[in-house]
Amino acid sequence: MIHAADVREWRNRDVLDPESHKIGVLETVYVDTTTDEPVMATVRTGLPxxxxxxxVPLGNAIAGPDYLKVGYVRRLVKEAPSIGTDGVLPADQEEAVFKHYGLPYQPGAAGERQLARR
Structure with a gap:
C-alpha cells in the first residue's frame, strides 16, 4: 500500500506503464476524501x-528510486480525461475519470467529491 506521506517525494518523477514505457512526469497526487489515501495522480504529458x-489511478502503483510505475498502459493513460496545467478537474467531470479506467465511482453521502488534491 502507498502511504500519503510518501507521495510528497514523488513530484517530478517519471511515470511509467507496466512495460516501462514513459508516460510523462508526475504532477499532483489526489487522495480519496473519505480515507485520505492516494488514489489518483495527474501526469504531465505533451510537448513542452x-x-x-x-x-491515472494509483492502485497497484510501484514506487522506484526515480520513477512511479502504474498499472495501466501508456495509450490508455494518454487517452484519459485531462486538464490544462493550470486547470482543476470540475466536479461534474470527476466520474468520467473513474469510468475511463473501469473503476467504481462513489461520491460522498452528501454529494461531495471523491478526490482531493494534495
Missing part, C-alpha cells in the same frame, strides 16, 4: 509548449 495533465 503544450503540456496537459492526464489522470
Amino acid at each position: 509548449t503544450r503540456h496537459r495533465l492526464v489522470f
Whole structure:
C-alpha cells in the first residue's frame, strides 16, 4: 500500500506503464476524501509548449528510486480525461475519470467529491 506521506517525494518523477514505457512526469497526487489515501495522480504529458495533465489511478502503483510505475498502459493513460496545467478537474467531470479506467465511482453521502488534491 502507498502511504500519503510518501507521495510528497514523488513530484517530478517519471511515470511509467507496466512495460516501462514513459508516460510523462508526475504532477499532483489526489487522495480519496473519505480515507485520505492516494488514489489518483495527474501526469504531465505533451510537448513542452503544450503540456496537459492526464489522470491515472494509483492502485497497484510501484514506487522506484526515480520513477512511479502504474498499472495501466501508456495509450490508455494518454487517452484519459485531462486538464490544462493550470486547470482543476470540475466536479461534474470527476466520474468520467473513474469510468475511463473501469473503476467504481462513489461520491460522498452528501454529494461531495471523491478526490482531493494534495
